[in-house]
Amino acid sequence: MLKDLPQNKVEDVAIAVALEAENVESKVWYVYLINLKNQEIENALITSRGYGYKDGEEVKTSTLRHVFPKVEARSFALIEPIDEQTFGLNNEYWLSYYIKDQIFDKKFIFLPESIVESNFIRLPVLNKPGVMIR
Incomplete structure (x- = not known):
């Protein structure tokens, strides 16, 4: 049955961890779904977990x-x-979404110690510093 499912490739969609604010005592971080496509995505389901x-x-x-x-x-x-x-x-962030009647899914994993300042970029669309997986 698994072989009957379409192998739709996820492109132009990312998961990002952004630095929102910081002060002497702490930093505030948020995780975002970024749609870099020129079309909307629908019914996006994301499961998140750490291990x-x-x-x-x-x-x-x-x-x-x-x-x-x-x-x-x-x-x-x-x-x-x-x-x-x-x-x-x-x-880990496992994303599933639809474009029209086609389903797409992909697992995004931020490895230990990968969310560090040396890996920061200016996140597209958000225009904030952070780490992104496409």
């Missing part, structure tokens, strides 16, 4: 689910805030 090892022990975060009925062309949707304490874990 890995911290101090030698296995750690798993709760799995969260987010739904966006429509993300306009060349725009974004705020998925969730993210805590800096999870940056040492794998942070």
Whole structure:
């Protein structure tokens, strides 16, 4: 049955972790879905979870689910805030969405310690500093 599903390639869609604000005490981070396409995407479903090892022990975060009925062309949707304490874990975002009647899906994984200032870019559409996976 799996072989009967179309292999639609996800292009021009990204998940980004953006630095929203910072002060002496802390930094505020948010995760975004960025639609870089010239057409809207519909019924976007994102599951997010963190997993890995911290101090030698296995750690798993709760799995969260987010739904966006429509993300306009060349725009974004705020998925969730993210805590800096999870940056040492794998942070996984599994995205499924529709364009007309075709379904697309892709898994985006921010590896441990990949959300660091040396990897920052100016995020397209958001115009904020952060890390992005396309």
